[in-house]
Amino acid sequence: MSRVRTNFAAGELLVELRRDSSVPLHQQLEGGIRDRIRQGLLRADAVLPATRALAADLGLSRGVVVxxxxxxxxxxxxxxxxxxxxQVAPGAARIQTQPTIAVESGGAPRIDFKYSKPDVSQFPRAAWLRSMRKVLNETPHRRLAYLDGRGTAELREALADYLNRVRGTSARPENMLICNGFAQGSRLLLQVLVAAGYRRLAVEDPSDNELRDVATQAGLETVGVPVSETGLDVEALERxxxxxxxxxxxxxxxTGAVASAQTRAALIAWATKHDALVIEDDYDAEYRYDREPIGAMQGLAPESIVYAGTASKTLAPGLRLGWLILPDRLVEPMSVAKVADDRGSPVFDQLTFADFVARGEFDRHLRRMRPRYRRLRDTLVGRLAERVPDLVPIGVSAGLHVMTWLPPDLTEAAVAKAALERGLGVYGLAPYWMEQAGPEGLVFGYGSLTEGEVVEGIDLLADAIDSLRS
Incomplete structure (x- = not known):
């Protein structure tokens, strides 16, 4: 594709510099170019003047322009x-195509901090295509018949090797089950547990609220257990x-809390004492930034823990690929439940993912994405500190989201409404509390945004909060 050659002079950029201003010249230049991009006056892929040429036109040192x-x-x-x-980045083009205007309450936000959105634009299409071609060319016809309810042996073997190496699990291929994401896996598991006599499910409070409805439909009573900086309160779990x-x-x-060694040991002791079961949702542990990776609990007590993982945060939620590592006693009933539910997940998808993992492409993709997400996290944390310093982020060491508590003079509903009027989507903690309403706060998902969108989003949030306080 041909590039848009500008070769415009400084006057054509229409960047106003005030030499008598207290704002440094490089910041004035940044702001002028940024505003031109936001207003749609500098299009995506437009090539800017060379630093030497622009410096000469503006009468600046080249270092200021650089x-x-x-x-x-x-x-x-x-x-x-x-x-x-x-040149102007493609991501900035998405910002500029819709000018910064207020939207009616309930409209779709232009910049959205909604959680659970990885950057699917970075899906490794070429590597996935290589695996897909190999599978289509080499898979025997007989493999296209109905599958074992646990899924293809190739994928279970590849994932067992990967998880044992990277997550510290104790997985055997025969104890793994492939499912259509955590949604299907958890639904089938809760149904099987009810049939086996389980009656009450404890969940972290606060926590994702989707599984509570599934548990109720399966016939389980659900209770909330408080969470601290060291993980679930096991004494409250006992009660x-x-x-x-x-x-x-x-x-x-x-909250982003990491369960301490003491909490993990207490959870396993609780499960052993009561012949109970722990479901470990390892939803985004591959993304760690500021500390060593935290191993999965499942490796410490394979017969007391069901381990659940998916490709939704690491590759793309649309793949609908998930997996469970099951205790021996649950393998057969879960396999039967999976067959009864959908006769098994698509074989080509499973075999493609198996080859993708076995050839090391999964590891390579994660190594490529970690620094990208870390830069987004750093941009978000830094911009919050600069523009809204009383929103202090927690849980920043891993994953694709951070959380902040709100100061007493702000409410989730008011902040979300004021933000949406500016085209910004921010989301409170209210849906995640169970036993009682807890402190108010915001959850920022940043995985699908660009650094420019993160910066602009926090600027819009700061403006929304300023308007509420004034």
């Missing part, structure tokens, strides 16, 4: 291309009378 360009590259508004030229508990031990949702 610093301004570098900052805009870091924010996602510009990209530096091989050959020494700088709850639950015989099965769902935990997000490696990165609690939404």
């Amino acid at each position: 610093e301004a360009y570098q900052q805009l590259v870091a924010e996602g508004y510009l990209v530096s291309k091989t050959g020494g030229y700088t 709850s009378g639950a015989d099965v508990v769902l935990v997000t031990a490696a990165h609690q949702f939404p």
Whole structure:
């Protein structure tokens, strides 16, 4: 595709510089170019003047222009291309196509901090296609018949090797079951547990609310158990009378707490004492930034823990690929339940993913995505500190979201409404509390955004909060 050559002079950029201003010249230049992009006056892929040429036109040192360009590259508004030229980023084009205007309450936000959105634009299509071609060319016809309810042996073997190496699990292929994401896997598991006599499910409070409805439909009573900085309160779990508990031990949702060694040991002791079951939802543990990876609990007590994982956060939720590592006693009933539900997940998808994992492409994709998500996390945390310093993020060491508590003068509903009027989607904690309404806060999902969108989103949030306080 041909590039848009500008070669415009400084006057044509229409960037106003005030030499008598207290704002440094490089920040004035940054702001002028950023505003031109936001207003749609600099199109996506437009090539900006060389730093030397622009510096000469504006009567600046080249270092001032270089610093301004570098900052805009870091924010996602510009990209530096091989050959020494700088152009407007495609991500910035998405910002500029819709001008910053207020939207009616209930409209779709232009910038959305909604959780559970990884960057699907980075899906490794070429590597996936290589695996798919191999599977289509080499899979024997007989493999296209109905499957074992646990899924293809190739995928179970590849995932067992991967999870034992990376997550510290104790997985055997014969104890694994492939499902259509955590949604199907958890639904089938709860149905099987009710049939086996389980009656009460404990969940972290706060936690993702989707499984509570599924548990109720399956016939389980659901109770909430408080969460602290070290994970689930096991003493409260003891008092709850639950015989099965769902935990997000490696990165609690939404607080980001990591279950300590003491909490993990206490959970396993509770399960052993009461012949109970722990469901470990390891939903985003592959993304760790500021600490060593935290191993899965399942490796410590394979017969007391069901381990659940998916490709939804690591590759794309649309793949609908998930997996469970099951205790021996649950393998057969879960296999029967899976066959009864849908006769098994699609064989080509399973075999493609198996080859993708076995060839190391999954590891390579994760190594490529970690620094990308970390930059987004750093941008979000830094911009919050700069523009809204009383929103202090927690749970920042991993995953694709951070959480902040709200100060007493703000409410989730008011902040969300004011933000949406500015085209920004932010979301409170209210849906995640169970036993009683807890402190108010916000959850910021950043996985699907660009650095420029994160910066603009926090700027809009700051404006919304300023308007509420004034």
